[in-house]
Amino acid sequence: MGARGRGAKGMRRKSSLIIVAVFFSWLEGMSSSAHAETIDLVEVTKQIRGQVVQVVVSTPDGKNAWLGSGFWLNDKDWSQLAGMLSVVIRLEVLKYDPPLIRCSPFKNASV
Amino acid sequence: MFALQKRISIGANWEPFSSKVVASDVINDVAILKTDESPFGDAPQFAPMKIGNAELTAHFATATLNPDLPKPGQQALLAGYPLGQPYLIVQEGNIAALAFDLPGWPPTNKILVSTFSNHGNSGAPVFDMQGKVIGILEGEDRAQGQDQERTGISVVIPAFFVSELAKTIAP
Numbered sequence: 272m273g274a275r276g277r278g279a280k281g282m283r284r285k286s287s288l289i290i291v292a293v294f295f296s297w298l299e300g301m302s303s304s305a306h307a308e309t310i311d312l313v314e315v316t317k318q319i320r321g322q323v324v325q326v327v328v329s330t331p332d333g334k335n336a337w338l339g340s341g342f343w344l345n346d347k348d349w350s351q352l353a354g355m356l357s358v359v360i361r362l363e364v365l366k367y368d369p370p371l372i373r374c375s376p377f378k379n380a381s382v
Numbered sequence: 383m384f385a386l387q388k389r390i391s392i393g394a395n396w397e398p399f400s401s402k403v404v405a406s407d408v409i410n411d412v413a414i415l416k417t418d419e420s421p422f423g424d425a426p427q428f429a430p431m432k433i434g435n436a437e438l439t440a441h442f443a444t445a446t447l448n449p450d451l452p453k454p455g456q457q458a459l460l461a462g463y464p465l466g467q468p469y470l471i472v473q474e475g476n477i478a479a480l481a482f483d484l485p486g487w488p489p490t491n492k493i494l495v496s497t498f499s500n501h502g503n504s505g506a507p508v509f510d511m512q513g514k515v516i517g518i519l520e521g522e523d524r525a526q527g528q529d530q531e532r533t534g535i536s537v538v539i540p541a542f543f544v545s546e547l548a549k550t551i552a553p
Contacts, residue, residue, distance in 0.1 A: 311511055312459070312474065312511075315459060315509060315511055315512075315513045316459070316461075316472050318443075318513035319443075319445070319459070319461055319472070319507075319509055319513055320443070320470060321442045321443040322443045322444060322445040322461075322507070323445075323461050323462060323463070323470055323506060323507060325462075325463040325468070325502075326505060327391075336466075337463065337465075337466040337502050338502075338504075339462075339463075339502060339503070339504035339505040339506070340461075340462035340463050340502065340503060340504065340505045340506035340507075340519070341505045341506075341507075342445045342506075342507040342515065343442075343443070343444040343445060344414065344444060344445060344447070344544075344548070345444040345445055345446045345447075346444070347446075348446075348447070348545075348548070349548045349549070349551065350553065351404075351548075351551040351552065351553045356416070356417045356444075357404070357414055357415065357416045357417075358390070358401070358414070358415050358416075358417075359412065359413070359414055359415075359505075359507075359518065359544055360412075360413055360415065360505050361411050361412065361413070361504055361505040361518070361520075362406050362407065362408065362411045362412055362413040363411055364413070364505065365388070365403065365406075365413060370388055370389075371389055371390070371391040371398065372388075372390045372391065372401075372415075373391055
C-alpha cells in the first residue's frame with residue numbers, strides 16, 4: 272500500500288516536471304519568435320528605405336505643397352522600362368500642373 | 383491615357399528632370415512615369431550624421447513588386463510621407479481582408495490593411511515582410527454616416543494592377 276502510494280507520488284512528481292519542462296520550452300519558443308519578428312521588421316525597414324518618394328506640387332506663391340507618396344519601380348521585370356528610372360504614383364496627382372516629385376534620397380536613420 | 387511631360391525634382395537642391403507618363407490606369411488610379419535621363423547620375427554626397435550607433439544618411443533604391451494577393455492576417459508595412467513629413471514614416475499593420483466592390487470606393491479589388499493613414503500617405507507603397515510591394519495606399523476607409531469616423535482600416539490597390547499596367551507599356 273505504502274509502496275504503491277510512493278509510486279503514485281513519484282508519477283505525479285514526474286508528470287509535474289514534464290509539464291513544467293513543456294511550459295518553459297513553450298515560453299522559450301514564444302520569446303524567440305517575438306525576437307525574430309522584431310528583427311524582421313528592422314531588416315525590412317532597412318531594405319525599403321530609399322524606395323519611397325514624396326510627391327510635392329508648387330503653389331502659385333512659390334511654395335511647395337505635399338500631395339502624396341510614390342515609389343521607384345525596379346525595372347528588371349519589364350524590358351520596356353529598362354535604362355531610366357520609373358516612378359509609380361496615383362493618377363490623380365497628375366491633375367496638378369506641374370507636379371514636382373521630390374524623391375529620395377532623404378536622410379533616413381540607419382543603424 | 384496621359385502623355386504628359388512632367389518635371390521631376392530630386393531633392394531640394396537638385397536639378398529637375400523631365401519625365402513622361404508611360405502608363406495609366408483610370409479605374410485603379412495608378413500612373414507610371416519614366417524619366418528621360420537618370421537623375422541619380424550625379425547624386426550629391428550627403429555627409430552622414432552620427433547619433434550614438436545610428437547614422438542619418440541618404441539612400442536610393444528601387445522597389446520590386448509582388449503581384450500575388452496577400453493572405454489575411456499577414457504582416458504588412460506602410461511606408462510614406464504623411465502630413466508633409468520630410469522623413470519616411472514606416473507603420474506596421476496586418477492584412478485585414480481582401481475586398482471587392484467596397485462601398486464608397488471604385489468597384490475593383492482592394493486589400494484592407496489594419497493601420498491608420500493620413501493625407502500625404504496616398505500613393506505610398508505597402509510592403510510584405512520580404513520587402514516587396516504588395517499594394518499602393520489609396521486612403522483610409524471612413525465609417526458610413528455623417529460623422530465619417532476614422533476606422534484605422536487603410537484601403538490599398540493590389541500591386542497586381544501595377545504589374546499588369548507595366549506590361550502594357552510599349553517598348
